[in-house]
Amino acid sequence: MRVARAVIRVAGEAPGLFAPLVLDLAPGLTTCLLGASGVGKSTLLRLLARLPTGVAFRGTVVTAPCALMGQDAGLFPWLTVAQNVGLGARLRGARPDGAQVARLIAAVGLDGLDRRLPAQLSGGQRQRAALARTLAEDRPLVLLDEPFSALDTRLRLQIGDMAARLLWGRTVLIVTHDPAEAARLGDRIAVMTPAGLSDHPAPPGPAPPRDHDAPAVLAAQAALTGRLLA
Template sequence: MNNAPLGLSIQQASLHYHGADKATLDKLSMEIPPGEWTCLLGRSGSGKTSLLRYLAGLLDDKVDWHGEVKCSDGLPFQHRIAYMAQQDLLLPWLSVEDNVCLSYRFNKQKVTSEVKEKALALLDQVGLLPVRHALPQTLSGGMRQRVALARTLMQDKPFVLMDEPFSALDAVTRHKLQRLSYSLLKDKTVILITHDPQEAVRLAGQLYILTGTPAQAQRLSLPDSLPPRDIDADSALIQQRIFHLLEQDYA
């Protein structure tokens, strides 16, 4: 995709699950800048995943939604997103290569030789070309998430929604995959949900924390350094502020 990155505006959003006593989100407003990572933090149940799943079109028949979601080019948001979940969601009976090509099969598109070449190039970028014929159950957790990353890149969408994709990994693997993902998604507009303040501060071009019941979004300042950041004194202070806000919200 050669077009410039796209931004997203969410204004006065309310999300209420059918049958629930209270709304999950209310009067939530956020500006998602183009070509950057926007990270969302919040306590469990604050509505982070609900917001992401709604944007991905996974909650249309389960919630009432009010508010505006508008792309910077004025065109519809739907069908222009790739979604990367906490679970890698790889199909165990398909090879690594076939899992990367899965979106073509779902859309009933032919997996041509050009498509396969693109898949192999992406697998090379994530360091998995030698295991392209392997089944997912033979891979480590970090390798499986790299397959999921390649599958996400294969869709070549301007918006990438990521729901804690690194949370189940050990610290070193998580750190490496954060850097790899940031590099490969540099031309995309990314919304990342995380429970990890360090991960958020490291990767965010913009950072929001969801607080309250129903939740609203509060934007936090970030260091002047560019992501992915080393965790220095300034980053540590912001992490401490995040912990303080989260502790208040749990009280």
């Protein structure tokens, strides 16, 4: 397992979108970036991924090689599940590791579906395939941009917990607007508002994923909701 040990940081501002801020990602831990829609969370993530943002940013970005999983599964419709999972290697001109692809497909609960096309999968299955593809990249930094937001509550819990277990020990940033998700999945919770960033203590107890109905998780969820409504 690869863990990003270098400094991973965004420091600066995007006038008209977010105020001056500093976001440091702790190596080997999951940081949940929580905020309302339109506050600039995805822009921060795209800065870390070195992707175009469409905004004027003044500041510095220090990052590591990363894998990105977005809201849409982004599977190529003409490729099978196995071909989509191994796509990164093919794009780099390498041969996908068939054994690794098979292990990851099994790990996300798609064993036996490796030859299906995306149109033959449910929405939850497509997100599982996208998670396997993200894991196949084996990058020290993993960026998740609200990847479970389109799923129903049951699938959101199941696949979110699966992702937390499979990504354990990596440096991860999860962008979310869901206080419950941040309370369940974050080793660290950073709340983003128009005024900037501030930390909120993660629930005490076991490491993520935490039980959705644990008293400490429910208390953190309520407190985070209050901060978003303030």
